[in-house]
Amino acid sequence: MHRGGSLVSPTIAYETWGKLNQNRDNAVLIFTGMSPPAHAASSVEDPTPGWWEEMIGPGRPLDTRRYFIICVNSLGSCFGSTGPASIDPRTGELYRLTFPVLSLEDVARGGYEVIKHLGVNRLKATVGPSMGGMSALAFEILFPGMSEGFVSMSSGPRALPFSIALRSLQREMIRKDPGWMGGDYPRDAVPLTGMRLARKLGMITYRSAEEWRLRFGRERTTSPDANGYGFGMTFEIEAYLEHHANKFTGQFDPNCYLYLSRASDLFDVAEHGGSVEIGLGKVRVKRALIVGVTTDFLFPIYQQRELAEGLGAPGREVEFVELNSLQGHDSFLVDMDSYRPLIARFFA
Amino acid sequence: MHRGGSLVSPTIAYETWGKLNQNRDNAVLIFTGMSPPAHAASSVEDPTPGWWEEMIGPGRPLDTRRYFIICVNSLGSCFGSTGPASIDPRTGELYRLTFPVLSLEDVARGGYEVIKHLGVNRLKATVGPSMGGMSALAFEILFPGMSEGFVSMSSGPRALPFSIALRSLQREMIRKDPGWMGGDYPRDAVPLTGMRLARKLGMITYRSAEEWRLRFGRERTTSPDANGYGFGMTFEIEAYLEHHANKFTGQFDPNCYLYLSRASDLFDVAEHGGSVEIGLGKVRVKRALIVGVTTDFLFPIYQQRELAEGLGAPGREVEFVELNSLQGHDSFLVDMDSYRPLIARFFA
Numbered sequence: 001m002h003r004g005g006s007l008v009s010p011t012i013a014y015e016t017w018g019k020l021n022q023n024r025d026n027a028v029l030i031f032t033g034m035s036p037p038a039h040a041a042s043s044v045e046d047p048t049p050g051w052w053e054e055m056i057g058p059g060r061p062l063d064t065r066r067y068f069i070i071c072v073n074s075l076g077s078c079f080g081s082t083g084p085a086s087i088d089p090r091t092g093e094l095y096r097l098t099f100p101v102l103s104l105e106d107v108a109r110g111g112y113e114v115i116k117h118l119g120v121n122r123l124k125a126t127v128g129p130s131m132g133g134m135s136a137l138a139f140e141i142l143f144p145g146m147s148e149g150f151v152s153m154s155s156g157p158r159a160l161p162f163s164i165a166l167r168s169l170q171r172e173m174i175r176k177d178p179g180w181m182g183g184d185y186p187r188d189a190v191p192l193t194g195m196r197l198a199r200k201l202g203m204i205t206y207r208s209a210e211e212w213r214l215r216f217g218r219e220r221t222t223s224p225d226a227n228g229y230g231f232g233m234t235f236e237i238e239a240y241l242e243h244h245a246n247k248f249t250g251q252f253d254p255n256c257y258l259y260l261s262r263a264s265d266l267f268d269v270a271e272h273g274g275s276v277e278i279g280l281g282k283v284r285v286k287r288a289l290i291v292g293v294t295t296d297f298l299f300p301i302y303q304q305r306e307l308a309e310g311l312g313a314p315g316r317e318v319e320f321v322e323l324n325s326l327q328g329h330d331s332f333l334v335d336m337d338s339y340r341p342l343i344a345r346f347f348a
Numbered sequence: 349m350h351r352g353g354s355l356v357s358p359t360i361a362y363e364t365w366g367k368l369n370q371n372r373d374n375a376v377l378i379f380t381g382m383s384p385p386a387h388a389a390s391s392v393e394d395p396t397p398g399w400w401e402e403m404i405g406p407g408r409p410l411d412t413r414r415y416f417i418i419c420v421n422s423l424g425s426c427f428g429s430t431g432p433a434s435i436d437p438r439t440g441e442l443y444r445l446t447f448p449v450l451s452l453e454d455v456a457r458g459g460y461e462v463i464k465h466l467g468v469n470r471l472k473a474t475v476g477p478s479m480g481g482m483s484a485l486a487f488e489i490l491f492p493g494m495s496e497g498f499v500s501m502s503s504g505p506r507a508l509p510f511s512i513a514l515r516s517l518q519r520e521m522i523r524k525d526p527g528w529m530g531g532d533y534p535r536d537a538v539p540l541t542g543m544r545l546a547r548k549l550g551m552i553t554y555r556s557a558e559e560w561r562l563r564f565g566r567e568r569t570t571s572p573d574a575n576g577y578g579f580g581m582t583f584e585i586e587a588y589l590e591h592h593a594n595k596f597t598g599q600f601d602p603n604c605y606l607y608l609s610r611a612s613d614l615f616d617v618a619e620h621g622g623s624v625e626i627g628l629g630k631v632r633v634k635r636a637l638i639v640g641v642t643t644d645f646l647f648p649i650y651q652q653r654e655l656a657e658g659l660g661a662p663g664r665e666v667e668f669v670e671l672n673s674l675q676g677h678d679s680f681l682v683d684m685d686s687y688r689p690l691i692a693r694f695f696a
Contacts, residue, residue, distance in 0.1 A: 158566065159566070160557065160560075160561050160565075160566075161557075161560040161561060161563075161564040161565065161566070161583065161584075161585035162552070162556075162557035162560050162561070162585075164566075164583050164585055164586070165548075165551075165552050165560070165585050165586070165589060166552060168583070168585070168586045168589070169545065169548050169549060169552065169589070171579050172545060172548070173521070173545060175579060176541045176545065178526060193524045197517065197520060197521060197524065197545075200513075200517050200520070201517060201549070203513075204510070204513050204514060204517065208510075209508065209509075209510035209645060209648060212508075212509040212510050212513070213508050213509060213510070215509075216509040217508075217509065218506065218507070218508075218509070218512075218616060231519050231523060231606055231610060234610075234613070234614075235509065235512050235516070235613065236509075237509035237510075237512050237513050237516070238512070238513070238516045241513060241516070241517070258579055262579060262582075265582070265583065266582075268566060297557065297645070300557060
């Protein structure tokens with residue numbers, strides 16, 4: 001592991017769409033944001049819609065008639081890949097907090113092991129939104145020359161104190177839930193309250209104030225609490241957060257959440273050589289696309305500009321796109337009309 | 349009470365500086381943000397520094413040689429004024445959640461009762477930052493003609509869904525703390541965990557990402573946890589939040605926090621007549637100063653502009669100042685070099 005410790009025979013879960021060509025050089029490797037699984041799009045084996053369904057398929061921006069698309073579940077997550085919720089073969093027990101410190105460099109290496117296993121010689125591109133953008137960047141730094149292109153969306157070269165503060169508070173919400181039990185909660189009784197609170201804070205930081213103003217305004221719910229006499233669901237925005245918290249929790253393992261959240265905080269390109277400039281200087285791609293959103297306050301637009309500028313190099317084509325999408329950090333999941341043409345053009 | 353219910357002989361705590369003149373028309377009434385007490389500045393009776401120490405005193409922007417300054421502790425708070433942590437004389441028990449729904453209109457009326465009691469004929473101005481700005485605005489709408497001027501800082505004409513979401517989550521942190529006990533916690537064992545989490549989220553929303561980037565960057569603490577192997581204090585920004593959470597909690601009663609927080613959400617000038625425009629049209633001051641900060645995302649700058657524009661009227665002088673202070677919502681407490689001249693000029 002990047003910061004010490006080791007795993008015995010870890011598993012990396014992945015899904016693929018399309019076919020590897022004869023030259024074994026048409027693969028695209030996608031790293032995910034913090035919480036999604038490798039199921040980025042539907043397939044014959046799993047027809048449920050994926051988290052980037054509209055982006056992957058025949059005739060879609062990531063065209064499966066042309067490219068071999070791979071999406072990995074991050075190491076440390078809980079959707080098939082080894083993580084704190086997996087059994088440590090050395091003890092027969094769940095890792096829980098004995099899992100070594102996780103870094104996005106480890107997540108990147110997980111992706112690397114998958115493409116090696118699949119016999120990929122050279123990647124067309126690595127692609128990542130949010131935390132996935134940092135994992136993809138770590139991949140480009142650790143394995144220079146493997147990939148022709150790099151696509152980063154709503155990400156950045158390092159975690160800054162504002163997002164560290166938010167994630168730190170999310171982790172504390174989980175850790176302070178008595179049900180967390182120092183990480184030793186029973187598998188069928190996770191610290192739901194902490195997870196729900198953390199998810200709500202996540203939802204608040206993933207979208208934008210302006211979107212909510214237009215979408216919810218001061219609309220009241222029809223709940224009996226809506227008269228303001230309780231402290232429950234008075235406003236539509238509160239019901240919306242409640243709905244999303246209910247959907248999320250139960251799926252994601254709390255200890256995995258802690259590890260992945262902390263891995264995002266720890267990420268800093270400057271650790272690769274002494275400065276952001278030197279770290280980014282190790283990237284060897286020929287083309288890069290950096291997309292940011294002005295309403296994103298988790299990975300603010302100036303971080304994306306810093307990334308795009310830092311990747312500038314002779315003979316390299318770097319496109320920096322500043323979107324005004326209303327949906328803030330999550331725009332890459334929602335504002336498909338803006339993202340589809342960008343991704344399609346890059347892969348055309 | 350504005351939304352129903354009543355209190356028997358409520359108390360409003362206040363402090364004053366300077367002297368009421370013979371015409372009884374040199375008083376300035378200050379409403380506070382959500383958490384401060386009426387102790388805005390030091391005095392002979394209480395020499396500890398107040399929350400707006402640099403602003404009030406002889407020769408200071410709120411010049412006590414000229415003005416009679418009054419600051420009230422909001423109704424519903426716990427620093428002398430009647431609130432959920434006070435004893436209900438009808439039962440001999442603490443109000444707790446039997447306290448009626450609190451509105452900022454009630455806070456405004458509390459201020460009105462104080463000036464009546466003090467024999468003030470006419471106010472030079474009402475002044476309020478943050479929640480206090482909304483309370484002062486409620487005062488101007490409920491008691492038109494009482495006041496010559498109105499000063500609002502980092503406030504707005506209504507609560508919007510983004511800030512409602514944040515406050516709702518803060519309230520949920522407290523309510524989900526098992527120590528809250530449905531509001532019936534013992535007086536010497538408040539739900540500290542929930543209060544600490546809520547305070548940390550408050551701190552995150554009161555300042556700005558840019559301030560923290562410049563001030564803390566990715567600096568590590570020297571705590572044993574700083575190597576990243578725990579989930580505790582790794583980064584300076586985490587230690588900073590911890591420090592502020594420790595300072596705050598224990599002072600503020602959790603039920604009072606819930607009521608004041610909810611009162612902020614419920615505030616909407618449009619309830620006074622049907623629209624923000626009509627509501628603001630009821631204000632009768634001759635001069636208004638509206639100060640906003642571009643880095644404030646709790647009361648964003650466009651809300652301040654909306655307030656300033658809505659107050660525009662023939663023969664009224666409305667000054668709108670957009671500050672670029674780094675400190676976000678809390679700038680009025682910190683960036684004194686920007687605020688002092690503004691307040692001094694208004695009161696000169």
